Amino acid sequence: MSCIRFNTPAQRQAMRDAAPVMLTPEQARAQHPAPPVTESKINRLRLLAKDSNPRIRESVASSYHAPEELLVELAKDPDEGVRAWLARNETASCDILRSLADDESERVRGFLALNYFVPEDVMEKLAEDDSDTVRGLVEWKAQLAVS
Secondary structure: OOOOOOOOHHHHHHHHHHOOOOOOHHHHHHHOOOOOOOHHHHHHHHHHOOOOOHHHHHHHHOOOOOOHHHHHHHOOOOOHHHHHHHHHOOOOOHHHHHHHOOOOOHHHHHHHHHOOOOOHHHHHHHHOOOOHHHHHHHHHHHHHHHO
């Protein structure tokens, strides 16, 4: 007995007809709206930002709803993973992102170089970074902007 299956034209058409329709991001958001950001959610983020587990603090650093003062605190977090997630956060203010440009961690500076919301002066500074990796990421991102 063979394991190979040969579908008839009718079966192939039935599979095409049953294929899922891909939604655009806008259509998906319209069908599945995010819950509103309430004061209790902000209070929960404040609580989680003080958790002893750095993975929990990383989730706060990546949140688009974390208040500014919380992100300022997380920029000084002793865990490099927390600061790396903050460097990726597109809603972090320019001042917070600027403060991460001098971070001791190459990983943090590398993620900072990839964030499209980093101010021009920070990108210029990262282009002169001691790390080959960080400079390479800045160059790669610049090439993307030209394409």
